[in-house]
Amino acid sequence: MSKKKEVNCEELCPEWECTQPSEYSGIWVVGEIDETEETISEPSLQMLTPANYIASKLGVEVEGLLLGYDKELLEKAAHEMIYHGANRVRILTSNKLKPYIAEVYARIISQIVDKYKPEVVFFPATMKGRELAPYVANTLRAGITADCTQFDVDEKTGDVLMIRPPFAAILLAYIKTPTRRPQIGTARPNVFPKPPRDASRKGEILWEDEKEYKIPRPRTRLVRVEYMKREEIPIEKAEYIVSGGRGVGTLEGFKMLEELAELLGGVVAGSRKAVDLGLIPHDKQVGQTGKAVKAKLYIAVGISGAAQHVVGIRECRVVVAINKDPDAPIFKHADYGIVGDWREIVTELIKALRERTKKAS
Numbered sequence: 001m002s003k004k005k006e007v008n009c010e011e012l013c014p015e016w017e018c019t020q021p022s023e024y025s026g027i028w029v030v031g032e033i034d035e036t037e038e039t040i041s042e043p044s045l046q047m048l049t050p051a052n053y054i055a056s057k058l059g060v061e062v063e064g065l066l067l068g069y070d071k072e073l074l075e076k077a078a079h080e081m082i083y084h085g086a087n088r089v090r091i092l093t094s095n096k097l098k099p100y101i102a103e104v105y106a107r108i109i110s111q112i113v114d115k116y117k118p119e120v121v122f123f124p125a126t127m128k129g130r131e132l133a134p135y136v137a138n139t140l141r142a143g144i145t146a147d148c149t150q151f152d153v154d155e156k157t158g159d160v161l162m163i164r165p166p167f168a169a170i171l172l173a174y175i176k177t178p179t180r181r182p183q184i185g186t187a188r189p190n191v192f193p194k195p196p197r198d199a200s201r202k203g204e205i206l207w208e209d210e211k212e213y214k215i216p217r218p219r220t221r222l223v224r225v226e227y228m229k230r231e232e233i234p235i236e237k238a239e240y241i242v243s244g245g246r247g248v249g250t251l252e253g254f255k256m257l258e259e260l261a262e263l264l265g266g267v268v269a270g271s272r273k274a275v276d277l278g279l280i281p282h283d284k285q286v287g288q289t290g291k292a293v294k295a296k297l298y299i300a301v302g303i304s305g306a307a308q309h310v311v312g313i314r315e316c317r318v319v320v321a322i323n324k325d326p327d328a329p330i331f332k333h334a335d336y337g338i339v340g341d342w343r344e345i346v347t348e349l350i351k352a353l354r355e356r357t358k359k360a361s
Ligand SMILES: Cc1cc2nc3c(=O)[nH]c(=O)nc-3n(C[C@H](O)[C@H](O)[C@H](O)COP(=O)(O)OP(=O)(O)OC[C@H]3O[C@@H](n4cnc5c(N)ncnc54)[C@H](O)[C@@H]3O)c2cc1C
Pocket: 166, 167, 168, 169, 244, 245, 246, 247, 248, 270, 271, 272, 273, 274, 285, 286, 287, 288, 289, 290, 291, 301, 302, 303, 304, 305, 306, 307, 308, 309, 322, 323, 324, 325, 328, 340, 341, 342, 343
């Protein structure tokens, strides 16, 4: 595959330094630490799946980048990245990186990327990734595509294709950055599966010297951190999900879904239409502008199956759709389909599960 293309610097913005794509090589994943779990975050490991796919197509290696202040924790996180497919991991630790301030982290990432010149940088589209990635892209004058659902390579040019559903359309946009490097992309948690863990994998851990970088003084001050109490499992971590759409129609209807979810040991979620109707909070919305989920069982009740919804359920193991319309698109994405009025079907399911629980106790 040709990666040696040269760009004509005269055709580019004269105010931007002109670098050639051929000066860049390798695929990077910027990892983040999940501070409550004290380990590398799941979405960071998931980004190693597309990173390895693109790296194998381009014949290059995958590298992780970790920043922070807790050396031991970062080293543990680096090993996890290696066990999940990174060839090496670069770490920068400094007391000046405590606490996490997006501007400071983004400026350091930009300096490290500018020094080593990877051709692609992936960030998980978590709360942190979503603020870091555009900051880095802007600092480096690089292209960025957020919330990708697939990545591929343009066979002719070697440019990475960042693939995502565009706004308000049932098609996929293939976006590439032909002249600028690095090519930056993000994907939401659970859009890609985590690669299998292999604790026998070996890889290099490289410690960056903080003296080589300008760590800026933050212009914002963290006043305090408050952890929100969660009584329920968040939908992105739930194994059993009963999800309602506009077809469910009312809050009473959602109460029935809650009952079913409880009997299954799961949680309730919903479509964007259900959120718009005030039937469910936004943090329980599944889909392109909500969350991607990876449940063992996803029951879609009164959901039509719009592209923006189904993009959030493709990592679910078993999808059951309940809809009164036999032609509803959701059936194309379901392993089992039940055509009928949801009230009758959910009532029967609740009855059957109650009986099973009674027998078991
Ligand atoms: C930029 C953009 C981003 C978006 N992001 C998201 C997103 O993240 N998540 C998301 O979900 N959507 C998203 N949408 C909206 C999406 O396009 C759809 O409009 C939405 O998913 C439809 O929700 P729904 O299936 O609940 O409602 P509808 O499409 O109205 O479907 C309702 C379904 O219920 C069925 N039904 C009705 N009554 C019954 C009954 N009694 N029993 C059984 N079935 C019944 C109907 O047959 C129908 O299929 C987005 C749209 C845009 C433009």
